[in-house]
Amino acid sequence: MIGIDIVKIDRITKMYEKFGAKAYERFLSKKEILLIKSPQTAAGFWALKEAASKAIGTGIGKKCSFLDIKIKKNKHNAPLLKYKKSLRKKYNIKKSFVSISHDSGLAIAVVVNILIK
Numbered sequence: 001m002i003g004i005d006i007v008k009i010d011r012i013t014k015m016y017e018k019f020g021a022k023a024y025e026r027f028l029s030k031k032e033i034l035l036i037k038s039p040q041t042a043a044g045f046w047a048l049k050e051a052a053s054k055a056i057g058t059g060i061g062k063k064c065s066f067l068d069i070k071i072k073k074n075k076h077n078a079p080l081l082k083y084k085k086s087l088r089k090k091y092n093i094k095k096s097f098v099s100i101s102h103d104s105g106l107a108i109a110v111v112v113n114i115l116i117k
C-alpha cells in the first residue's frame with residue numbers, strides 16, 4: 001500500500017504564526033516537536049502523516065488521527081514512521097518505508113507499507 005502528499009510550507013508557517021506552539025501540537029507529539037528545526041521540516045512531517053493515512057486508505061480522521069502516526073529520525077536524519085499498534089494490527093502492517101523532500105516552497109512525502117501475508 002502506498003500514499004503520497006504535498007504541502008505548501010507557507011501554510012504551516014502561517015499556522016504557526018497564528019496559533020504558536022498549539023499549531024504543532026495539533027499534529028505532532030511532544031517528541032516529534034523536538035525534531036522540528038524549521039517550518040519545512042514541520043511541513044514534511046504534516047505531508048508524511050497525510051501520506052501515511054492514505055497508505056491505509058482512511059485519510060486523517062476518526063479511524064486514523066495525526067497522533068496515531070509516529071515519526072522518529074535515525075542517526076543519519078532519515079525519517080522513520082510507525083503507526084500505533086492497533087492500526088498496525090488492523091491493517092496488517094509489517095513495516096513502513098518513507099521519504100520526505102522539500103523545494104520551491106513545497107514539502108512532499110511518500111509512504112509504502114509492507115503488509116503481513
Ligand SMILES: CC(C)(COP(=O)(O)OP(=O)(O)OC[C@H]1O[C@@H](n2cnc3c(N)ncnc32)[C@H](O)[C@@H]1OP(=O)(O)O)[C@@H](O)C(=O)NCCC(=O)NCCS
Pocket residue numbers: 040041042044076077078079099100101102103
Ligand atoms: C539527505 C539528502 C539526500 C537530502 O537531500 P536534499 O536535496 O538536501 O533535501 P530534500 O529536501 O530532498 O530532503 C530533505 C529531507 O530528507 C530526509 N533525509 C535527511 N537525511 C536523510 C537520509 N540520510 N536518508 C533518507 N532521508 C533523509 C529528511 O526528512 C529531510 O528533511 P527534514 O530534515 O526536514 O526532515 C542530502 O542532503 C544528502 O545527500 N545528504 C548526505 C550527504 C551530506 O549531508 N553531505 C554533507 C556532509 S559530507
